[in-house]
Amino acid sequence: MPVIELLVIQPTPFCNINCSYCYLPDRRSRAVVSKETLSNLFTEVFASGWVRDCLSVVWHAGEPMVLPVEFYRDAFRTIDALKPACVSISHSFQTNGMLLDDAWCDFLLAEQVGIGVSIDGPRHLHDRHRLTRSGQGTFDRTLAGIRLLRRRGVPFHVISVLSSPSLKSPGEMFDFYVSEGIEEVCFNVEESEGDHVSATFAQHDVEAEFSRFMTEFWRRSAAAPGRMSFIREIDHAIRQVLRPQDAVTLNQLTEPFAVISMDVAGNISTFSPELLGLKNAEYGDFLLGNINTDRLVDMLAHPNLARMRRDIEAGVELCRQQCQYFSVCGGGEPVNKLSENGSFVSTETTHCRLTRMRLTDLVLDAIDRLPASGSAITGFAGQAHVPVVPDRLEM
Numbered sequence: 001m002p003v004i005e006l007l008v009i010q011p012t013p014f015c016n017i018n019c020s021y022c023y024l025p026d027r028r029s030r031a032v033v034s035k036e037t038l039s040n041l042f043t044e045v046f047a048s049g050w051v052r053d054c055l056s057v058v059w060h061a062g063e064p065m066v067l068p069v070e071f072y073r074d075a076f077r078t079i080d081a082l083k084p085a086c087v088s089i090s091h092s093f094q095t096n097g098m099l100l101d102d103a104w105c106d107f108l109l110a111e112q113v114g115i116g117v118s119i120d121g122p123r124h125l126h127d128r129h130r131l132t133r134s135g136q137g138t139f140d141r142t143l144a145g146i147r148l149l150r151r152r153g154v155p156f157h158v159i160s161v162l163s164s165p166s167l168k169s170p171g172e173m174f175d176f177y178v179s180e181g182i183e184e185v186c187f188n189v190e191e192s193e194g195d196h197v198s199a200t201f202a203q204h205d206v207e208a209e210f211s212r213f214m215t216e217f218w219r220r221s222a223a224a225p226g227r228m229s230f231i232r233e234i235d236h237a238i239r240q241v242l243r244p245q246d247a248v249t250l251n252q253l254t255e256p257f258a259v260i261s262m263d264v265a266g267n268i269s270t271f272s273p274e275l276l277g278l279k280n281a282e283y284g285d286f287l288l289g290n291i292n293t294d295r296l297v298d299m300l301a302h303p304n305l306a307r308m309r310r311d312i313e314a315g316v317e318l319c320r321q322q323c324q325y326f327s328v329c330g331g332g333e334p335v336n337k338l339s340e341n342g343s344f345v346s347t348e349t350t351h352c353r354l355t356r357m358r359l360t361d362l363v364l365d366a367i368d369r370l371p372a373s374g375s376a377i378t379g380f381a382g383q384a385h386v387p388v389v390p391d392r393l394e395m
Ligand code: SF4
Pocket: 319, 320, 323, 324, 325, 326, 329, 330, 331, 332, 333, 347, 348, 349, 352, 353, 356, 357
């Protein structure tokens, strides 16, 4: 029986900006998800019997804050009215932060919504890619949003997309975060997906550059205790390496319905959220049905699911047989295998070499360098409120 861990809901495809690396195809559309569609989704999710005691909901795949606070107040009330008492729900937004104001802060605090703000570092790095439709930089407004969150005491983390110049600037990136009081960071390397082809991935030395970046960033963090409380990539790699011997790595992106993605029209997909919106000769539009017309439990029997599942599981099996990092990875991310290798039935990608292999190497090297008397690996701190978001979601 599936276990739903994460719902990724597209409240609107619209985005108020136009980043050069964005993979979302309909970001000019001003469609808004209807109350009925949300109600149908949560009715079906709770009726499926596939939810345990907690469920994460990420409002994403468009800029969520282009909709008014009242939209989410209504949506949260609708969800709460449908929710069994034994299930707890944590909501989070991934936002460019430009529309944050006091009303948003009041709401985020009252509802304990997790916030990830997309900022790519200091102005000259951020404004290379994160632009308005007229080509203006967005740094000032994003930073104003971050400063407001800090003033108002709203917990948040940032997600920064690393491209070629920022990979060469770990010290400058670290100093920027510290100067702005940003304590929790997540990194995504600009990657190829959908129609976007990453120039960074095409660099022959991207793996070495990424390793150098993370090594130096971690070193600086360890040398300045109290400044950086969470570096997602390091935190995750340490957890994977230093886990109980018999602990199995669960990969929610390869488990049917562990992650459910719903677009603004109620179309449902699973596995990697980024598949929703893509098209492919073998799997069509990756859809399993529409929540306004189909039962969620019936989607288990959808032929598209059978095809995707067969091939994704075959890819995981190849990983299990061939990759020495399988125990810390669990078989990678289907959308990367498809985007980079042209098939789910494949193994290595640039994405997994960076986010799994090189980070694991980094942690193993750090453990090797520990004195024999044994001391803690510095720079690691677990965090409670950073949501379970696949590491490729960015806006
Ligand atoms: S690191 Fe790459 S090749 Fe290895 S198990 Fe993960 S996805 Fe497969």
